Amino acid sequence: MSSRSSAGAAIPVIDVFAGPGGLGEGFSAFADGRGHRPFRIALSIEMDSTAHATLRLRSFYRQFEPGHAPPEYYQRLRGHLTTPELLKLYPRQAEQAVAETWRAELGAQNVPVEMVRARVEAALGGREDCVLIGGPPCQAYSLAGRSRNRGKKGYQLENDPRARLYVEYLQLIADFWPTVFVMENVKGLLSSRLDGRELFERIRADLCDPAEAIRREGRGRRRGRKRRYSLRALACPDRQSEPADFVVRCEEHGIPQTRHRVIVVGVREDLEHRTLPPLPRSAAPPVAQIIGDLPPLRSALSGEADSAESWAGAVLELSSPRWQQRVQEAAGEDVARRIAALAGARQWMENLGRGDDVHVPGSPCVHHEHEWFIDERIGGFCNHRSRSHMRSDLHRYVFASAYAAVREESPCLSAFPPDLLPDHRNVASALTHSMFADRFRVQVESKHATTITSHISRDGHYYIHYDPRQCRSLTVREAARLQTFPDTYFFEGGRTAQYVQVGNAVPPLLARQIAGSVAALLG
Numbered sequence: 001m002s003s004r005s006s007a008g009a010a011i012p013v014i015d016v017f018a019g020p021g022g023l024g025e026g027f028s029a030f031a032d033g034r035g036h037r038p039f040r041i042a043l044s045i046e047m048d049s050t051a052h053a054t055l056r057l058r059s060f061y062r063q064f065e066p067g068h069a070p071p072e073y074y075q076r077l078r079g080h081l082t083t084p085e086l087l088k089l090y091p092r093q094a095e096q097a098v099a100e101t102w103r104a105e106l107g108a109q110n111v112p113v114e115m116v117r118a119r120v121e122a123a124l125g126g127r128e129d130c131v132l133i134g135g136p137p138c139q140a141y142s143l144a145g146r147s148r149n150r151g152k153k154g155y156q157l158e159n160d161p162r163a164r165l166y167v168e169y170l171q172l173i174a175d176f177w178p179t180v181f182v183m184e185n186v187k188g189l190l191s192s193r194l195d196g197r198e199l200f201e202r203i204r205a206d207l208c209d210p211a212e213a214i215r216r217e218g219r220g221r222r223r224g225r226k227r228r229y230s231l232r233a234l235a236c237p238d239r240q241s242e243p244a245d246f247v248v249r250c251e252e253h254g255i256p257q258t259r260h261r262v263i264v265v266g267v268r269e270d271l272e273h274r275t276l277p278p279l280p281r282s283a284a285p286p287v288a289q290i291i292g293d294l295p296p297l298r299s300a301l302s303g304e305a306d307s308a309e310s311w312a313g314a315v316l317e318l319s320s321p322r323w324q325q326r327v328q329e330a331a332g333e334d335v336a337r338r339i340a341a342l343a344g345a346r347q348w349m350e351n352l353g354r355g356d357d358v359h360v361p362g363s364p365c366v367h368h369e370h371e372w373f374i375d376e377r378i379g380g381f382c383n384h385r386s387r388s389h390m391r392s393d394l395h396r397y398v399f400a401s402a403y404a405a406v407r408e409e410s411p412c413l414s415a416f417p418p419d420l421l422p423d424h425r426n427v428a429s430a431l432t433h434s435m436f437a438d439r440f441r442v443q444v445e446s447k448h449a450t451t452i453t454s455h456i457s458r459d460g461h462y463y464i465h466y467d468p469r470q471c472r473s474l475t476v477r478e479a480a481r482l483q484t485f486p487d488t489y490f491f492e493g494g495r496t497a498q499y500v501q502v503g504n505a506v507p508p509l510l511a512r513q514i515a516g517s518v519a520a521l522l523g
Contacts, residue, residue, distance in 0.1 A: 011522070012042035012127050014120055014178070016106065016134035016169060019046060020054040020491060020501040022483065023133050023184065026511020028062055030519060038519045039131065043123035045116075047105035050493030051501050055101040057083055057490055063093035069377075069488070077382045077490055079358035099123075106168040116168075117175055117222060124176070131518065132172055135184040136165035166203060167217055173210040173229075173266070174221040180518050181229070181266040183207070184506055189262050190243050200243050200262075207231060207266050229266040232276045234517060248510070254282035255507050256290045256368075257449040257482050263514065267521065276521045279513050284448035285368040287466060291478045292445075293365045294381055298352035299397075299472030302388035312349040314391045315471045318398050319343045323417075330417040331403055338402040338468070345469050355385040355475060357495060364487060372509065373481065375488045383491050383498060384477040386470075387460055394471055396420050396440050401468040404442035410464075412438055442466055443474065449482045454503035457496045476502060484509035 015024040027039045041059065046052045057076075061069055072089055075081045087094035102119055104111045124130055166183075173181055192199040206213035211226045233241035234248055250259035265276060300306045301314055317323065319340045328336040342349075353360075361380040366373045389397065399420055403411040413421060422439065443449045445466040456463050460473020474482075476491060476498040484507040491498040 010040035011038055011179075012124050012130045013039050014123065014130060014132050014172065014176075015041055015044040016132070016172065017046070017136055017165070018044040018051070018055060018134060019048075019504045019506075020051045020489075021058050022485070022505030022508045023182070023511045023514075024055075025058065025485070025489070025508040026506070026513070027131070027133060027515040027518075029508065030512045030515035032516075032519060038522070039515060041100060042125075042130070043120060044101050045104055045106060045119075045134075046101070047103065047108075048497075048501075049103065050497040051504075052101060052103040053083070053492035054490070054501060056097050057086075057492060059097035059100045060087060060090070060093055061488065063090075063096055071377075073488075074377045074379070077359060077378050077488070078380075079356070083492065107165055113171060113175075113219070116172070120172065120176060130176060130178045132169075132176070132178040132181040133184075134169070134182075136169060166206075167213075167219075170206055170210045170213050170217075171219060171221070173207070174214045176222070177224065177227045177268060179268050179271060179522060181207075182514060182518065183264045183266070185262045187247055187260045187262055190247070204231060204243075204264075207264065228269045230269065230272040232265040232267055234263055234265060234276070234279045234514065236278065248279065250507060250510055251284040251448050252281055253279050253510060253513060254284060255448075255484060255510050256285050256287065257452055257507075259451045259507065261506070265514075265518070271521070274521050274523065277517045279510075279517060286446050287443045287449050287482065288445040289368050290366065290481045291474075293363075294384060294475070294478060294481070295355065295360050295362045296352055296467065296470050297355045297384070297386040297472065297475065298349060298470060299386045299394065300354060300388040301394070302390055304391070306388070308350045308352065311394075312346055314394050315349065315398050316343055316346060318395050323395075326417040326419060327399065331399075331411065331415050332406075334406045335399075335403050338406050339398060342398070342402075342468055349469055352470070355381075357385045358382055360384045366481075369484075369509065372484075373486050375486070378487055381477050381487060383480065384475045385495065386472045386475060387495075389460070389472065392420075392422075393461070396422070397464050397473075398468050398471045400440045400442050400464055401466055401471065404444050404466060405468060408444055408446055410438060410442040410444060411440070413440070416440075438462075440464060443482075452479050452483050452503055454500045456503050457499035479503070483507050 013027050018024060021044060024041045024044055028041050030039060031037050044055050046055055061073060072081055072086050076083060076086045190200050194202060207229060208231060209228050211221060214221055233245040236245050246262050246264055247260050248263045250257060298311055301311050319342050324336050324340055327339060359380055359382050364374045400411055439461055441450060441462045442464045443466055456479055463474040465472050465474055476495060479502045483502055483505055491501050
């Protein structure tokens, strides 16, 4: 068994607001044409306990050379060991994993700047060259977040501490002067305002001169030479960029979802003459190519007794003559026929299981980036268990997925039979306006997915599986696949916490491309 070697030669990476580690995973996994991995994660900082637990387990995995994780790690993925039992078997690697993952809330009173400096200094081990990655929590910046917060009495963005967490990021830049930093956030950042000023323009000015920004905040910094930064946009890194140029559209870079994020690369002034290559462009693979190999699962009935037979019966109610007429009137004869055909699959549906939060046996087979996603030693899949849904939502799911199978697009609410419309105050406006019109959204088999967000933790309405026979929302593993996490990546915590982690993450395959551009710049 081989432990990680020659880590000292790699450039240390400090990953803040790390979540479950998507951005860090991409940097640690990047290898150049000679197979050399130029980056190592020196420290990941995350405040959430379950995301931190995920980070720690993944850090343990990375203590071993690629392809040489111990057999007990796969026992953990199969549910035969707990994480504490696994770590106890390998105390040296476990100790390193604990040192590399710090559960802390930057900016909190119990995490003073001096404590952060000491922890980062210890992680860097005297190295002066480093890379800083991450981004402050995005809730206050996002369009959806601002829409929700407008309903709160007295809410103002400038008084929301989440909107000022980028100051903690600035503090780290001003204290350690990384050769490069990568800051990621939601697209809504470009339209936010703070203290009457466009927030992104303020952030750009601060990132260019972090020492001055910290001084204005009434903070000090470690002694050392004051530096400035030039900011590069990965879409057009060699020219002065407009705000919109900093938006990275994941589907244009081989990531199987429409995910648009602001990503700023800061290059220290002594390296500003160097070129940052743009991200390579490639087509996004369709959903079925990424999750089609996962074992089919049934959902379950919530609010009433559940069994495979009762679930199948509830799903197939929509194939009755009474419903067939209503479906045909609303959506057409072809959709009605597709639903009616489900009756012939009843026995197959009744034999479906619900999967497991830990391990489901199976034979993975992904034709896109196979070596990235697949490790045969798992012997199947982890984090692949279905949710329960109300009977009425099962009817909506089977209609929506059948519609998508026929039309290759997810239906708007206006396409639903009236009896299937939800009893919700927004439905009336959704029938005449665009907002909430796609309240039930199918991830269409032949297209790339829509954005995977933390909203998936609340309900599955925006993340309906394309197979009407399964009639369910996506599992954690399916969402993780669309976020491009490898199958060896195990998400700790309960299922809701797992969904939140996946939805908040940066797609690791995108992060690997970003790491490639940064590595080329550093030469």
